[in-house]
Amino acid sequence: MREEIIYYYHVDPKDTVKLGNYNAFKLRNYFYFIIQTSYKEDDIKTLKGMTDFMSSLGDHTVAIPQYNREGNLLSKVDNKNIVLLRTVRKQISDTRSIGYELAQFHQKGKYYQGDTGDFNRIGTWKELWEKRLDTLEAHWLKILNSKPTEQFDRVFIETFPYYLGLSENAIQYLVDCELDDEPNLFDAGTICSERFTSKSWGDKFYYKVPSEWIIDHPSRDLAEWIRSTYFQMENSEQEILKFLNEYEMVTPLTSFAWRLLYSRLLFPVHYFTTVENYYMSSDKDVKFEYAEQLTNIIDSINNYEVFLGNFFKNIKLPVTKLKIPQLDWLI
Numbered sequence: 001m002r003e004e005i006i007y008y009y010h011v012d013p014k015d016t017v018k019l020g021n022y023n024a025f026k027l028r029n030y031f032y033f034i035i036q037t038s039y040k041e042d043d044i045k046t047l048k049g050m051t052d053f054m055s056s057l058g059d060h061t062v063a064i065p066q067y068n069r070e071g072n073l074l075s076k077v078d079n080k081n082i083v084l085l086r087t088v089r090k091q092i093s094d095t096r097s098i099g100y101e102l103a104q105f106h107q108k109g110k111y112y113q114g115d116t117g118d119f120n121r122i123g124t125w126k127e128l129w130e131k132r133l134d135t136l137e138a139h140w141l142k143i144l145n146s147k148p149t150e151q152f153d154r155v156f157i158e159t160f161p162y163y164l165g166l167s168e169n170a171i172q173y174l175v176d177c178e179l180d181d182e183p184n185l186f187d188a189g190t191i192c193s194e195r196f197t198s199k200s201w202g203d204k205f206y207y208k209v210p211s212e213w214i215i216d217h218p219s220r221d222l223a224e225w226i227r228s229t230y231f232q233m234e235n236s237e238q239e240i241l242k243f244l245n246e247y248e249m250v251t252p253l254t255s256f257a258w259r260l261l262y263s264r265l266l267f268p269v270h271y272f273t274t275v276e277n278y279y280m281s282s283d284k285d286v287k288f289e290y291a292e293q294l295t296n297i298i299d300s301i302n303n304y305e306v307f308l309g310n311f312f313k314n315i316k317l318p319v320t321k322l323k324i325p326q327l328d329w330l331i
Contacts, residue, residue, distance in 0.1 A: 001078070051065065092206055099249075152287075155295075163272075170266035173327070192215070193212045196221035196225050198232075219258075
């Protein structure tokens with residue numbers, strides 16, 4: 001790919017590095033990311049509008065899409081669309097406060113008034129969850145009627161009804177929130193990620209790659225960070241409390257936001273993603289990894305129920321004062 005990068009962008013990608021899941025190279029004081037994408041040119045223009053806006057507000061860790069020599073953001077290399085993004089090389093300090101940083105990022109993102117294209121997810125959770133649930137249920141019925149012999153199929157058949165019930169609980173909790181509570185200024189849409197984790201913005205160096213950016217309620221990022229931290233870290237309660245406290249030092253959450261956050265924790269995205277990826281993959285090694293993931297998820301069912309049941313208690317949230325409903329079967 002080196003010759004194509006030199007041709008399109010007049011930069012030489014000889015000093016390559018791996019940053020998280022991204023292929024990148026160093027040049028002077030910058031990191032350049034080479035991203036293969038299914039997005040169209042207009043989609044990348046929309047994302048560039050977001051990155052330019054955040055950079056104009058002083059966030060220089062954002063990776064900005066670069067125009068090629070033909071004036072396009074997409075380049076065709078080996079019959080694949082790629083985009084080149086650039087960000088300043090900035091090392092992460094030992095005293096990093098991810099909750100504080102995320103709150104500041106959300107605050108700036110709320111002022112974005114540019115085109116959002118197909119990236120807007122505000123108010124769409126119920127529809128998307130129901131569609132995802134219906135699709136997986138149809139697949140479950142198909143496998144159920146096929147007399148499966150594979151171990152993964154049997155585990156999927158046995159466990160899906162439980163996650164179907166949990167998903168319906170999440171959807172109902174979300175619906176009740178939207179009916180009973182009122183959003184305020186905090187609850188405005190902002191720039192979020194599809195799945196925000198502790199590594200989304202880098203480990204040793206900062207980078208905010210917009211390939212997974214969307215416009216959504218800020219509680220999305222909070223819930224997904226909490227979910228990933230719970231599954232990656234033993235005894236994660238203190239880390240989660242610290243993260244939320246850091247965030248609320250900048251922006252306190254409303255009761256509406258807490259209820260949205262909790263509905264998202266209820267919805268078992270981790271289960272859906274694992275099962276969907278298993279059935280979409282044709283690589284035996286990849287399928288084995290997803291099978292292992294499913295085993296770990298199933299083994300943690302009881303612990304995750306306890307986590308959900310004690311969530312508000314562990315973060316010391318005054319649910320009675322805020323009139324936040326809890327689920328009796330979890331408590």
